[in-house]
Amino acid sequence: MKTSCNVAPPTRRRGMTGLRYAAAATVVALLAACGSTSTGSTGSNGETNTVKVVTNFGTIYYGLLLGLDLLTQEHPDLKVEHVQLSAGGDSLTALASGQADLVSVGVSPVLIAREKGLPVRFGGALVTAHIALVAMDEKYRSLADFQPGDQIATPGPYAVGSIALLGAAMRELGDWKKVNGMFRMMPHPDAVTALTQREVQAHMATPPFLQQDLAKGAHEVIGGDKLLGAPVPLGAFAFSEAFHKNNPKLYATLVEAIERGTAMINNDPQAAAARLAGIKAVQATKEKILVELTEQGIKFNTKFEGYAETADTMLRMGLIKKNPALSDASFPSVTGS
Template identity: 30%
Template sequence: MSRISFNRMAAAVGLGFSLLTGAVVAPAQAHAEGEIRIAEQFGIVYLLLNVVRDQHLIEKHGKEAGIDIKVDWTQLSGGSAVNDALLSGAIDIAGAGVGPLLTIWDRTHGRQNVKAVASLGNFPYYLLSNNPKVKTIADFTEKDRIAVPAVGVSVQSRFLQYAAAKQWGDKEYNRLDKYTIAVPHPDATAALIAGGTELSGHFSNPPFQDQALANPNVHVVLNTYDLLGPNSPTVLFATEKFREENPKTYHAFVEALAEAADFAQKDKGAAADTYIRVTGAKIDRAVLLKIIDNPQFEFSITPKNTYPLAEFMHRVGAIKNKPASWQDYFFKDAKPLQGS
């Protein structure tokens, strides 16, 4: 299916998101203390960044530290685009899944030393299908296509590989990769709802998975909480250089995230309003609030249960360096204090 037809369907169902590709973000030179450029992707999992942006929390904590901070925001789709932007110097903070984090941590180990700054919370991700014949991952065939943000790199791709390894053994971990295609969440959701295309699967995230499931033709094939237990699928990461050369800006960012997490966890209604206001999402507030109020959701900067995926990726050869624990791929900051 062409990009144009995907975008038309996205507009038709009112998902209303603009897509910026990695090519739009121009490389930039290293800058002095007092500037931070942040890349986010799509979905409720980035709500903490929406709160930070809406309440100007980085600027607030910067002023408390005696500096004025200029914050630039951009939106990308897929871990590959985000990782490329970070390594090119186009952004300072990358928002992506644990899969892209572990890939870039491994590749920059001993060089740029990219590590995670914080989690964005704990959320179940659903693998969906509109094909009634697909009940489990074993039912996908060459006639199916599964949308993921970035083939082989995104956390959704890694979750699918993890599930395949459990189903068929580690040697077959990438068995379903040939069925995956890179499509942004809004477009994939529109295609799944509309039907009539080869795209019959989508490894999604909230609220897109919930919007798709409102269609009776769409069902859940796999829940990542069933696969791994409660976990933090999405994180923020940066280079060691940025952290060391911009300590006040970096600290203001971490403090802003912590404040945003406290706000979102304690006031789900205000969090829902923030998401709609900042993203422009065409979603009913009551529907969104019901999604956010899911007891399985936890807005927290402390990572949870990320290490099983790291151990798996090393075991199958997706990363060369084996982390001893989650602390190997997270910066050792005062926040978060604990994790897994």
């Protein structure tokens, strides 16, 4: 499968903010990736029988992982290869290069990449969740308490959690740039350690890392619907348009499998936890997974919630120039608000 992109490389213009430039810099990586070829083999119907899947860290990807596990048991001829990366931009680079076929990713990286010309679309949502900005020091009780020089750990400058936090800064402080300059990029597991050791002042945390922070003595500064003004669409999954075009039956099968994995979590969390514990990419006990599935403010759902609010926040920040409807950014049959 060959992918191609028609994207103009970004230049750093005067007055370009760090967040906008970070988004633009990702396009450079996408440019370098375009035109590469996937080496997967094909089945008798001409579609690939190897699916390269990129997942990130955390509970929010359990529906996807569980669905794929169910699918490979039913179809032993289908080979699923897993790659873990730390940020949405890396995932989209892999997707653009043909080195990945299915990626778990946030809403904001996909909207930025699509506006820059990358041919990717959502296949569905994964979860909405209670996420929060947490701090160890009691002096941080609102966004107004953060001062220049303070550092907030986040996996990426335009991860959904980061966008939601900047939206809150617009409402509470009148200027999202006051918080944007505090971001320090690191994966969530590293951020938990950095926060505990006081190497950063705060962590924009998602489950299960939010719960890990709180267990170590952190407190919530701002979180939940107060961030975005709506449920935060924390996880989604996406495909390249080329994969969708070249493998329509496999695409539909993958989406259906993720929907089944999500339904299993909601309908039988005990069975879902037991199965997830046996998946190498999860690396957690059944007991720990069950807590993550049922007690951490996560709603597993392939229907989008909070998409419109996320896109509108990005538009007001200048990260995107147009506010695409969900139907414009997704393949047919994706639903939500």
